[in-house]
Amino acid sequence: MQRRISRKTVRLLYYPTAFAAGLLGGWVLAFVGGLNPAIVPVISAGIGLLVAFGVPIWQNYYINTPKLAIEISSIKRVLSDSTTIAIHDDAELKVLYGEKRRNYSYFGEPELFGRTGKNSGETIDNLQNLLELAKQRLRDLPAQIEDRKRSVEQLRAVNPTALTRYQVDSWNAPLSPEVEFDPSNLETVASDLIKAYEKRLETAEKSYADLQTNLPIAERRIEIVQQELIRKNSLFTVSASLINSGRTNTAIKVPALLRVLIGEGNYIDIKLSLKDFENKSEIAASGTRIVVFESLEISSLPEEDRALINTYWGQSVRAWLLVEDIHGGIAKSGYIAFAEGLYQKIIYDRLARAAST
Known part of the structure; x- marks a missing residue:
């Protein structure tokens, strides 16, 4: 971590420096005037002065300081x-x-449908959830179709004249709208029930055919859209541990910088901001803080930088993180691969090697 000499330290240095200069100047004048002054007292005074002022300065500048x-x-x-x-x-x-x-x-929120504008959109995560629901429905539909076929066959075998209100209510349970029970015209009631269940069967069969045909297309489309959005509208989040090994509390400022090295003298700077600044910025003496930094969408970067990010993300290039604390010190991280998950893989490999020994 780079340190800057504080104004307090400069003030502390001023007085012993002035005193030493005065002492040395007086000795020189005495020597020039022929008084033949002794040098030992001057050296002793200088050493005492150095110890008296140097130790507090050394302690203040090197010991009682944050080390991030x-x-x-x-x-x-x-x-x-x-x-x-x-x-x-x-x-x-x-x-x-x-x-x-x-x-x-x-x-109970059917009013959401049919809306237009911002509220009609879905995030990628929601689309993935809907895709999984559709896949599960595709797996469930064959059994539902067979069940509905059996229901139609059972209804066709029912004697209409023996229908009771209780039986009709039972058959009506999955129907919307329900078939009205008319004791004076039971044959029509039975016929309406059969038609309703045949329609349920037809709906399930159409849904199954639709999902079989269009679900693979939708899945490929989501993958394409996701890649397009990532290339144009993604942002970066960087998780880091801040370790303060010094004896004084410190705090980091909101801005941070992720520098991506892509060649000799060639780099990309991604500006980051500390999330949850009010609760995460301070690091206690001999303490550690887990923080997350977040960038703006890469659409805010120049086109040349966006092209470089899209080219080198996930490749064998390195990046490092820089932050500044409230004392003006700059802390730099070690290098990390500019790729998601690769650092964790390196840790897993180290753990696996350790486990093998």
């Missing part, structure tokens, strides 16, 4: 929560709309 070190835990490239995709505007993703409707209607 940084270790990067991970670098991630993510999309912000504000990055959304409108399902309804993308024909290849419309197959997921049914999963969204079923998911939200379960929570």
Whole structure:
């Protein structure tokens, strides 16, 4: 960590320096005047002065100071929560709309559907969740179709004249709208129940065919969209441990810098900001703080820098993190690969080697 000499230290140095200069000047004048002054008292006074003032200065500057070190835990490239995709505007993703409707209607919020504008978009995480729901539905539908076929066959075998209100209510349980019970026209009631269950069967079969055809297309589309958004709208989060091995508390400032070295004299600077500054900036003496820094979306960077980031992210290039504390000291981390998960892999490999021995 780079240190700057504080004003307090400069003031402390001023007085002994002036005293020593005066002492030396007086001795020189006495010597020139022929008084033949002794040098030993001057040397003794100088040594005493050095000890008297030097020790407190040394203690203040080297001992009772923060000593900040940084270790990067991970670098991630993510999309912000504000990055959304409108399902309804993308024909290849419309197959997921049914999963969204079923998911939200379960929570009693069908009014969400049909909206336009910002609220109609879905984040990548939500799209992945909808995709998983659709895959699960695809796995469940064959059993549901067989169950509905059996229900239709059972209804066709029912004697209409023997239908009771209790039986009709039982058959009505999964139906919306329900078939009305009319004791004077039981044959029509039975016929309406059969039609309703045949429609349920037809809906399940159509849904199964739709998912079989369009779900792989939607999955590929999500992958393409995600890569496009990451290239244009992603941001970086850097997790790091700040270790203060000094005897004085310190705090870091909000701005930080991630420098990516991509060649001899060639680099990219990514500006970061400390998240949760109010609670995370201070590091106690002999203490450690886990912090997270976050950049703006890379769309805010010059086009040349965006192209370099997209080219070298995940490649064999190195990056390091720099922060400044409230005393003006600059702390630098060690190098880390400019890639997600590679640092963790290195740690796992070290642990595996240790386990083998």
